[in-house]
Amino acid sequence: MAESVPVCCPECRREHTYTPPVYHCDCGAPVVLPLRRDVPPAQVHHRTWDDSWVEVGCSACGTSVQWPQPELGCGCGTLLRLPVAAHADHSGAGALGPAAPDASDTPDASRVPPASTSGAAGRTSEATATGALEECAGKRTSRTRPSFQPVTIRTAQDARTAAAQYLRWLGFDAVRVTEKRAASGVDLRGGGIVAHVDPSTDPTGFGDVETLWLNGLNEEAGTACFSLAGYTREARMRADSLGVALFVLDLTGMPQAVNDPADDLIRSVC
Incomplete structure (x- = not known):
């Protein structure tokens, strides 16, 4: 190990x-x-x-x-x-220190675009999404699940497949994968959840998160977003305010929760 x-x-x-x-x-x-x-x-x-x-x-x-x-x-x-040496051994490695500073500009919180929906609507959407997740989780019975088996990502379709497999592993039923990029921005549907999968090499932005939230609101479903390149600061702040679960996918196909709604989503299922 x-x-x-x-x-x-x-x-x-x-x-x-x-x-x-x-x-x-x-x-x-x-x-x-x-x-x-x-x-x-x-x-x-x-x-x-x-x-x-x-x-x-x-x-x-x-x-x-x-x-x-x-x-x-x-x-x-x-x-x-994380940096890797040229030759593998059959053991782990030692501690890694702080990352080197990056010269790229990081968006400041003061420059976050204003939300296109009112605070009341945002609070309503959070209640709707949370209620949908709780209702969906309540339909499942407690069980011991095997370890998640990720799908190695080499193509955009692999990324969608990996995200769908993870949602099924969490317990969402009948998650369907779109064969082509949907105009609505929803790549996965099923079992009280809609999800967007961003396989691009740029961080997922504010617009993708809000579009996903609107789809979830219309379908009275929970929302989850999966990204290969992470999220902009504006996207993270908007997802937190709307209750959109954010995950980062690595190329092994293993998702990592990156905000509180994602942690809540994992805890809400058996």
């Missing part, structure tokens, strides 16, 4: 524990990507597919294979990419 390592977010100074995923080489040996102790994690503001994969050689047979670059999403909205 891979050794967990502490990671410090440079933005909010929150301490996290990260466990590298375990892959399997074609030779059958388990491969744990060795995290470097001498290089701090880097903040990700713009994602490219090339930067999202790392080539690591198996220490058992020497074969080099491309694996998803280890990433960690902090609850403050910062996405961190």
Whole structure:
């Protein structure tokens, strides 16, 4: 089993524990990507597919294979990419320090665009979404679930499939995946939930979050958003005010909750 390592977010100074995923080489040996102790994690503001994969050689047979670059999403909205050494061993790595400062501009909270809906409507929407989730959760019976088995993401459709599989694992019934990008911005529907999946290399913005919320309001369903590149600060603040659950997907297909509504969504299901 891979050794967990502490990671410090440079933005909010929150301490996290990260466990590298375990892959399997074609030779059958388990491969744990060795995290470097001498290089701090880097903040990700713009994602490219090339930067999202790392080539690591198996220490058992020497074969080099491309694996998803280890990433960690902090609850403050910062996405961190963890540095990896060239050759894998079969153990974890040591502690990682604070990430190096990033020169990119970060939007200030004072520049957040005004909400297009009134406060009363926002509070009504939160009650509607919360009620839909609670009603849906109440229909499920308590059970012991197996561990979530993620889907490796290499295409946009893989990202939608991974998000749908996660929602089904949480217990939402009959989650359907759209074959093409829907004009409404809703990529997944079913079991009292609507979801948007953003597979782009840019952070998901304010407009995508609010459009998803409006769809959930119209359908009296809970809302969840999945992003490969994280979220802008405006999007996070708007999602918090509207009760939209935000998740970040890494390329292994494993979602991470990045706001309180996402944590509430996970806790609301058995």
